[in-house]
Amino acid sequence: MLAPLTMRLWVILASLSLVCLATADPVDNTAPEDRSSTPTLRILELIKVSRETTPDDQTPRDHNVKIVLDEHAFIVGVTLWTLNFLVNGDNVLSSLDALTETDGLQREFVFKTELPEGITAVLVAAKGKSGNVLATGTVYVQIPANFVGSLAWVGEEYHPSSLSSLRVDPGILSEVWVGNRVCRRERSPCYFLQKELPDVVSRCLTLTDTLTNAPVVLCDETVAPFQELYPTPSLYITDDHLLEVSMSLPQDVALGREVVAYDPRDPSVVFSPEGFLCDPSGVGDRGESECSQRLVMSEATDVLSVLVVLEYPGGRLESKLLTYGGQEPRASQTGVIVGSVVGGLLGVILIAAAVFFLLRWRNKKERKEGSSISNSSHYTATPTSDPVVA
Incomplete structure (x- = not known):
């Protein structure tokens, strides 16, 4: 009982330091009566989502983090949302600017950060223009490594309008559904070859808050882009x-x-x-x-x-x-086929030319012989036709 109790105490202390760090404000202008009514936010989902990159983008991060909150009370005057991860005792902070006109009922946010391994706590906070804390939500979870496997486009780039191929590794999940088809862990990796595939394949795992026992859904919607193999095998x-x-x-x-x-x-x-x-x-x-x-x-x-x-x-x-x-690669085979067709056509042309010149020589000879006969004798040439090329 001592070890679990010590671990639980450590989690509580670590989470308290996380909350204090995220909510610290050198000048807190919030009135006591307003501070006591600060709404609590409940985190329902943590989702890894793909991020668009450009050739000039040198950021190694391949995804963003999406947070989904439960329905909450209206938050007035929020201008900044912050996301904190507690990772092995260290605090990782990310922020997201919000317009002053933002609806105080907003529930979904995409932060430009990554979901690191070793997370023990997650905190979301809504802040006002002066940095005062308007609402907070905390969840304590242990995120496992390779929690939902990996997906990657293979063979060629993914295009929504064309057939693509997808490699699926379920990781610790028992199965992953891709559209109406399934990949089971015991038969992985799975290849979905040249099929119309969705651009988002969500893989989810339900975790439990270590303090409240509330369920928290952890999802991954990322797919690794196609990387071409060089040189060609x-x-x-x-x-x-x-x-x-x-x-x-x-x-x-x-x-x-x-x-x-x-x-x-x-x-x-x-x-x-x-x-x-x-x-x-x-x-x-x-x-x-x-x-x-x-x-x-x-x-x-x-x-x-x-x-x-x-x-x-x-x-x-x-x-x-x-x-x-x-028995040979298609490129070589095509060359052989094309070469055979060209050679066949050339042979037919040569034969036709030989026949043409032979007939021409024969006609000239017969006309020459006919001229030596009496003028009362006449030669009529037999009509000929070109050879048929099959």
């Missing part, structure tokens, strides 16, 4: 359906390699085994790292889509979508 498929992948990898970095081979005409037909792992198989002649995967198919297919995904430490992904036709 090379592919080869043996007669017994062994897919071999060769690529250049950074030295001394432990990387996860996943390969998803499927039918581009019907992406629901997947030939890769469950788990999608590509087993390391050595180093190639040019120093490239090689891995292989036994495809589950009864016979060869004329064309195959192959999604290659690298997972770096920390969960960052790089991917490349390739097309393989027959």
